[in-house]
Amino acid sequence: MEREEFAQRITQMHCTLYRICTSQLSCAQDREDAVQEALKKAWERRRQLRNDALLQAWVIRILLNECHKIQRQRKRLLLTDRLMDPDAPAPEAAPEGLLLRQALRQLPEKLRVPLVLHYLEGYGVQETARILRLPPGTVKTRMRAGRAQLKLLLDEEVFEDENK
Amino acid sequence: MKTSEDFRLALGQPDAGFDRAMRQALSALPAAAHRPAISRRSVWALAASLALLLGVIILGPGLGRQSPQPTPLSQEATGAVFPLRKALLEAEFSLSPEAEALLAQSARAGYAQTAHTAFTVEAVHDGAVLHFLIQAKALQAGYLLVDAQWNEAQGRCEALEAPIGKLFPDLAEEEGSVYDYARHNGLKLLLVSCEDQLSHSAPVFVGTTWYSAAETGGFCQGVSIGCLAQENALTETYKCVEYVVSAEGVPESISTQQITLDLPVGKPLREYTIAAPVPFEQVNATLDQITVYCTLMSTAVRYTCSYASDGDGKSITTSLYLKRSAKQGSVQGSNATDTTVTGQYFILEPMEQPNAIPFTIGRSVGSSYQYEKQEIRLVPAEAPNTPGESE
Numbered sequence: 001m002e003r004e005e006f007a008q009r010i011t012q013m014h015c016t017l018y019r020i021c022t023s024q025l026s027c028a029q030d031r032e033d034a035v036q037e038a039l040k041k042a043w044e045r046r047r048q049l050r051n052d053a054l055l056q057a058w059v060i061r062i063l064l065n066e067c068h069k070i071q072r073q074r075k076r077l078l079l080t081d082r083l084m085d086p087d088a089p090a091p092e093a094a095p096e097g098l099l100l101r102q103a104l105r106q107l108p109e110k111l112r113v114p115l116v117l118h119y120l121e122g123y124g125v126q127e128t129a130r131i132l133r134l135p136p137g138t139v140k141t142r143m144r145a146g147r148a149q150l151k152l153l154l155d156e157e158v159f160e161d162e163n164k
Numbered sequence: 165m166k167t168s169e170d171f172r173l174a175l176g177q178p179d180a181g182f183d184r185a186m187r188q189a190l191s192a193l194p195a196a197a198h199r200p201a202i203s204r205r206s207v208w209a210l211a212a213s214l215a216l217l218l219g220v221i222i223l224g225p226g227l228g229r230q231s232p233q234p235t236p237l238s239q240e241a242t243g244a245v246f247p248l249r250k251a252l253l254e255a256e257f258s259l260s261p262e263a264e265a266l267l268a269q270s271a272r273a274g275y276a277q278t279a280h281t282a283f284t285v286e287a288v289h290d291g292a293v294l295h296f297l298i299q300a301k302a303l304q305a306g307y308l309l310v311d312a313q314w315n316e317a318q319g320r321c322e323a324l325e326a327p328i329g330k331l332f333p334d335l336a337e338e339e340g341s342v343y344d345y346a347r348h349n350g351l352k353l354l355l356v357s358c359e360d361q362l363s364h365s366a367p368v369f370v371g372t373t374w375y376s377a378a379e380t381g382g383f384c385q386g387v388s389i390g391c392l393a394q395e396n397a398l399t400e401t402y403k404c405v406e407y408v409v410s411a412e413g414v415p416e417s418i419s420t421q422q423i424t425l426d427l428p429v430g431k432p433l434r435e436y437t438i439a440a441p442v443p444f445e446q447v448n449a450t451l452d453q454i455t456v457y458c459t460l461m462s463t464a465v466r467y468t469c470s471y472a473s474d475g476d477g478k479s480i481t482t483s484l485y486l487k488r489s490a491k492q493g494s495v496q497g498s499n500a501t502d503t504t505v506t507g508q509y510f511i512l513e514p515m516e517q518p519n520a521i522p523f524t525i526g527r528s529v530g531s532s533y534q535y536e537k538q539e540i541r542l543v544p545a546e547a548p549n550t551p552g553e554s555e
Binding site: 010 | 165166167168170171172173174175176177178179181182183184185186188189190192193326327330
């Protein structure tokens with residue numbers, strides 16, 4: 001894959017990359033670090049990708065790994081990041097948007113990521129399972145648990161009619 | 165009912181910083197690194213190159229010197245766009261010659277040992293920056309050392325459930341979790357967690373990086389980058405907690421060791437252009453009468469933030485932090501349930517002119533998500549000293 005094609009296909013998915021980063025990382029700088037590092041790694045390792053059609057899912061996988069890595073580093077910082085404005089990049093967000101974002105971030109990562117991939121990014125259960133390297137049954141279980149927790153947090157049904 | 169669209173809107177659209185980061189990353193991709201699979205054309209090209217090389221060797225020994233030399237792709241060139249913070253967090257130690265010369269005087273190592281693990285904590289001055297190196301080494305073969313902490317409340321350890329490749333990059337090709345890997349290879353799991361404890365007067369961390377080695381006799385180590393407050397003695401205490409996890413995945417025994425480092429106060433090896441502390445004027449912010457006073461040190465802004473309590477005994481967590489968008493460095497603050505917080509903001513890049521410094525002052529009540537914030541600008545109370553003057 002040539003650089004131009006790679007860049008073009010990545011650019012097409014920049015909203016997806018942003019949403020995945022935002023669902024995982026609260027700090028804007030961390031999100032920038034994560035996406036930069038993920039794109040760098042994806043390019044360097046692109047020959048490991050056997051099927052170019054799976055580029056998007058593959059990049060998402062790398063990005064999730066990078067987000068996880070940053071989260072691990074963050075745990076070692078004292079309270080610094082909690083003191084930093086966790087939602088600085090979207091000051092214009094409506095209070096309801098803030099509430100939803102916070103509720104999503106309060107979910108454990110293993111419940112949050114399948115929900116984001118399936119409901120927000122439109123990946124099917126099989127594809128979500130492939131990205132997360134989990135059995136489809138596990139993905140379904142986690143999505144069910146994630147929805148239940150979100151319902152508790154928000155006191156409202158979530159994704160009710162969208163259960164594919 | 166909340167729909168997918170509601171959540172998409174809540175997560176928002178890519179901001180300018182994110183777009184810029186993506187553009188930078190994509191434009192920094194090296195274009196010449198593409199190597200297609202070996203084809204007949206490649207073989208011919210290789211043969212032609214060899215013939216040419218042979219010709220050069222035989223016919224013109226002097227030509228070789230005039231040929232352009234291939235330039236390897238520079239790590240710096242591709243990494244230049246990545247933020248300074250990242251470089252600092254991930255960089256290996258690179259001590260200046262002056263720091264090397266003074267290493268023997270300034271380095272202090274603390275050592276503690278349990279039945280299974282030896283801990284070493286070492287601190288090294290590098291200019292005004294302190295590096296802390298924390299190492300834990302398994303004393304017996306057959307242990308897989310994991311930099312992780314057992315969660316007592318949940319009775320589990322997330323790190324053990326993580327894919328082995330996440331914690332041990334060398335084992336990226338292995339399948340399964342850390343726990344699975346240890347079980348299949350007959351390794352006992354040793355969870356090691358170092359909790360740093362800082363005295364109030366001590367410099368605080370800017371960042372910490374941890375990683376673990378894959379081998380059973382391996383080590384985990386952390387690098388903390390701190391800033392030396394010039395007039396304060398420094399005492400660091402690290403609490404190293406060790407858990408030995410049984411085959412059933414529960415901790416069999418727990419031991420704790422403390423390591424205390426008493427560091428000498430040293431003159432910074434690296435002089436910054438700002439020679440003397442610059443007091444900043446007191447700011448009375450309107451956000452519940454928060455008062456801020458800052459002093460600009462050679463490498464840090466020290467601040468005191470006082471909150472006028474309303475006297476209802478409500479637990480208030482107050483925090484002050486420098487606005488990060490300036491990307492002038494990282495930040496550290498203290499939070500407390502009383503009405504005064506102090507802390508230091510570390511400047512990772514020397515400031516050319518200590519003019520107004522933008523702060524965002526924040527107050528959280530109860531949950532860390534409930535934030536109120538306000539932007540203020542601190543202005544020097546008096547003109548700073550001429551750059552270049554030494555203390």
